Amino acid sequence: MMQEEVLINLEGFVEKQLPLLKSVEESWQPGDFLPDMASDRWQGEVEALRARAKSIPDDLLVVLVGNTVTEEALPSYQTWLNRPPGLKDETGASVNPWALWTRGWTAEENRHGEVLGRYLYLSGRVDMRSVEVTTQHLIRNGFDLKSGNDAYKAFVYVAFQERATKVSHANVGRLAEGYGDPLLARICSTVAADEARHEEAYKRIFGMILVEDPSNAVLALDEMVSQKVVMPARLMSDGADGDLFEHFALVAQRAKIYTVRDYAAILDHLMHYWNIAGLTGLEPEAARAQERLCGLADHYQKRADRFDEVIARAPKERFRWIFNREI
Ligand SMILES: [Fe+2]
Ligand SMILES: [Fe+2]
Structure with a gap:
C-alpha cells in the first residue's frame, strides 16, 4: 500500500486524537506566567523575576537557551510536517484532520x-542579541533529517522528539526549583506537560501505522533510529562557535538534563510502547530490522558508560549566550 493511502485511511483515527490538543480557551498563554506590563505593579514583578533568576547557574542557563532556540525554530518543523503527500495542508487552512x-x-x-524567550529577556541573565542571532541562523540553516518526504519516518521522529523535549524541559524545571526559581520551574513543567500530550498523539499515530502497514513501518523506524536520531537544532549557530550544538549538547549531558541514558530510555520506552518485539508476520527485511531494533536501547546503555568518560575529559567552552563565560 502507498503511504498516502495509509494516511488517508487514518484520517478518522486522527480526528479522534484532536482532543489531545487543548482549545484556545483552555490553553495557558505566555503572559499568564510573566509580569503584567500593563499593571502598576510591573516594576516590582520584573525585579522579583530578576532576583530569582540570579540563582540560575551558567550550565542551566546555557541549556535553557538551547532549548529556547530549538523551540523558536518551529517554522522549520511545521514546514517539514507539511511536505509528505497525504499529510500536507493543501490549502493552508484545510479542514482535513491531518491539517x-x-x-x-x-x-x-x-x-x-x-x-521561554520572554523569560530569558526579562531575566537579564543572557546576551539576548546572541540568542536571537542563533535563532535566525537556525531557521535559515533549516532542518534536514534525511527522511525525505517519508511520513512514517516523520512520525517516528516527532514521537521521539516530543518525549526528548519533555525530559529536557522537565529536568530544567526541576533544577530551577532546586536553585530557587519557582517561576522558571513552573514555566518549564507547563511546557513539558504540553510535550507529553503531543508525544502521546504521535505515539498513537505511529502505533496505527504499525497496524496498517507493519513491515514498511518497522523499516522506517529502523532507518530513523538505527543511526543516532538527529537533533532538530543541530544546525544552530551564534556566528562564532562552529560547534555550538555539540557544545550545548555536552553541557546538557554534564548537567544531567538530557543524556545518552535518556536517549536509551526513550528508545526503550518506544520499542515497548509499540511492542516491536512482539510483531509477527513481518517481511524478511523488516524482521531483520525488528531484531536490530530490539537490541538498540541496550547498545546505547552500554555506550553511556563510555560516554561518561568522554564528557569528563571534554574541555570547557565559552558561550556567547552568557557573555562569553566559560563552562
Ligand atoms: Fe515544544
Ligand atoms: Fe512538542
Whole structure:
C-alpha cells in the first residue's frame, strides 16, 4: 500500500486524537506566567523575576537557551510536517484532520519559544542579541533529517522528539526549583506537560501505522533510529562557535538534563510502547530490522558508560549566550 493511502485511511483515527490538543480557551498563554506590563505593579514583578533568576547557574542557563532556540525554530518543523503527500495542508487552512492536527500542534508549540524567550529577556541573565542571532541562523540553516518526504519516518521522529523535549524541559524545571526559581520551574513543567500530550498523539499515530502497514513501518523506524536520531537544532549557530550544538549538547549531558541514558530510555520506552518485539508476520527485511531494533536501547546503555568518560575529559567552552563565560 502507498503511504498516502495509509494516511488517508487514518484520517478518522486522527480526528479522534484532536482532543489531545487543548482549545484556545483552555490553553495557558505566555503572559499568564510573566509580569503584567500593563499593571502598576510591573516594576516590582520584573525585579522579583530578576532576583530569582540570579540563582540560575551558567550550565542551566546555557541549556535553557538551547532549548529556547530549538523551540523558536518551529517554522522549520511545521514546514517539514507539511511536505509528505497525504499529510500536507493543501490549502493552508484545510479542514482535513491531518491539517487540523498540524496547525493546532504548531499553535500550541508557538507558545513554548515565546514564554521561554520572554523569560530569558526579562531575566537579564543572557546576551539576548546572541540568542536571537542563533535563532535566525537556525531557521535559515533549516532542518534536514534525511527522511525525505517519508511520513512514517516523520512520525517516528516527532514521537521521539516530543518525549526528548519533555525530559529536557522537565529536568530544567526541576533544577530551577532546586536553585530557587519557582517561576522558571513552573514555566518549564507547563511546557513539558504540553510535550507529553503531543508525544502521546504521535505515539498513537505511529502505533496505527504499525497496524496498517507493519513491515514498511518497522523499516522506517529502523532507518530513523538505527543511526543516532538527529537533533532538530543541530544546525544552530551564534556566528562564532562552529560547534555550538555539540557544545550545548555536552553541557546538557554534564548537567544531567538530557543524556545518552535518556536517549536509551526513550528508545526503550518506544520499542515497548509499540511492542516491536512482539510483531509477527513481518517481511524478511523488516524482521531483520525488528531484531536490530530490539537490541538498540541496550547498545546505547552500554555506550553511556563510555560516554561518561568522554564528557569528563571534554574541555570547557565559552558561550556567547552568557557573555562569553566559560563552562
Ligand atoms: Fe515544544
Ligand atoms: Fe512538542
